[in-house]
Amino acid sequence: MNDYKMAPEELRATWGLGLVFSLRMLGMFMVLPVLTTYGMALAGATKPLIGLAIGIYGLTQAIFQIPFGLLSDRVGRKPLIVGGLLIFAIGSIIAALSDSIWGIILGRALQGSGAIAAAVMALLSDLTREQNRTKAMAFIGVSFGITFAIAMVLGPIITHAFGLNALFWGIAVLALTGIVLTLTLIPNPSGHVLNRESGMVKGSFSKVLRNSRLVKLNIGILCLHTLLMATFLALPVAMENAGYMPADHWKVYLVTMLVSFIAVVPFIIIAEKKRKMKQVFLTCVALLLIAESILFVSGQHLWVMFAGVQLFFVAFNIMEAILPSLISKEAPAGYKGTAMGVYSTSQFIGVAIGGSLGGWLFGFNGTNAVFLGSVVLCVLWLMLSTTMKQPPYVSSLRIELPPLALKNVMLERDLKVLDGVNDVIIVPEERSAYIKIDSDKTSRAKLEQLISSYDTQPA
Structure with a gap:
């Protein structure tokens, strides 16, 4: 019978990898609220080039995200994570030593090249049992949100106190700390787990890219991060123009992030428990449209x-x-792992577009042009979002199959007709069944009980 309590090694792996991932993302995001205001003092800096410096890490991350994930299957998870963090640290050091915008652009491009997200998730999959993997991955997701909030606050504080170069030195130290943690704190896996729920599968990208529902969600994350980058190009300058000095910007980010974290909870309950995911999604796109419209008309009104x-x-x-x-x-x-790989790549393409397009609009006609462009993007996204369908409220499972059950040709058919089972695929070479279930109607324990009964039956 499965033990659903995390073992000490699983806890160590989850906390360790969550910390490593957070240290990298902290370094990436701390630059976001300060580069527009403090970066203009760099030699050769222009508004479009500041936008390029903010967004270029997204371009290189998008390029290397999927290849690095697939490469980790061959060279090993830990070597790839250490190598990615080393590239990230080198990029940070180049940016720290630079007094020109071009040095910052090069450094940020290298930071994005150290794309370790897929390798981190794959290593987490190697180090956790099937029944605990969802909890471990949820922890990584939560740590991402907390890291983003901390970065929004710490970035302005450190940069005001010590300067932009010191911020990049600090980011390099974070990356090197991540390497030490990877080598010392995180356990070594006994082997690679072939898990399509967390890893990408060669030859399966076309199936994901042809899925219109997934395409709309990928466009959604692209739009969201385009808005994030573009808004943070204009927002620090807009606040400064309204008389709110950069040294105090962290206070705004601290209060607004704390309030937003509290506000998230009821919306998640409505989306997941009340099964109103599409309604919450549309509400959020509408809120983004309202937010960008308010920023556009705010003028000097802080x-x-x-x-x-x-x-x-x-x-x-x-x-x-x-x-x-x-x-x-x-x-x-x-196909969840492959879908998440394409999703992450779309996210970083949005970062690149938001930085470069936002920088161009910023140079063209200041902060108002950026906010107006964001309003237009929100309108287009809202129009697309209205065509979305309510999603199936299902969870993804991977269950290892015992030998006799694996040989039973009736297993897949019998699983598909069970109440609460939405989709099933059996992959013999991985000795696994991938199943999507409605948790209100069935459970992992019930499916495992059924599958174990097939281990005593002839095919």
Whole structure:
């Protein structure tokens, strides 16, 4: 019988990898709220180049995200994670030593090249048992949200106190700390687990890319991070123009992030428990549209601007929570890992677009052009979102099959007709069944009990 309590090694792996991932993301995001205001002092800096510096890490991350994930199957998870963090640290050091915008751009491009997210999730899959893997991955997701909030607050504080170069030195130290943690704290896996729920599968990308429901969600995360990058190009300058000095910006981010985290909870309950995912999704896109419209008309009115920032963060954090859940629900059985890989790549393409396009709009006609462009994007996204269908409320499972059950040709058919089972695929070479279930109607324990009965029956 499965033990659903995490073993000490699983806890160590989960906390360790969550910390390593968070240290990298902390370094990535701390630059976001400060580069526009402090970066203009760099030699050769222009508004479009600042936008390029903010967004270029997304471009290189998008390029290397999937190849690094597939490469980790061959060279090993830990070597790839250490190598990625080393590239990230080198990029940070180049940026720290640079007094020109081009050095920052090069450093940020290298930071994005160290794409370790897929390898981290694959190693987590190697180090946790099937019944505890969802909890471990949820922990990584929560740590991402907390890290983003901390970065929004710490970035302005450190940069104001010690300067932009010191911020990049600090980011390099975080990356090197991540390497030490990877080598010392995180257990070594006994082998690679072939798990399509957390890893990408060669030859399966076309199936994911042809799925119209997944395509709309990938466009959604692209739009969300385009808005994030573009907004943070304009927002620090807009607040400064309204008389709110950069040294105090962290206070706005702290308050708005705390409020938004509290606001996320009821929306998640409505989306998941009340099964109103599409309604919450549309509400969030509408809130983003309202937030960008408020920022566009706020002018010199700081409190109006703060209201726009608050609405933006509420909608953003809800979307960050529900979009991965939607991908999980919509992905065909056995293709969740591949779908998440494409989703992550779409996210980083959005980062690249938001930085470069936002920088161009910023240089063209200041902060208002950026906010207006964001309004237009929100309108287009809202129009697309109205065509979405309510998702199936299902969870993804991977169950290892005992030898006789694996040989039983009737197993897949019998699983598919069970009440609460949405989709099934059996992969003999992985000795696994990938099943999507409605948790209100059936459970992992029931399926495992059924499958074990087949281990005593002839095929």
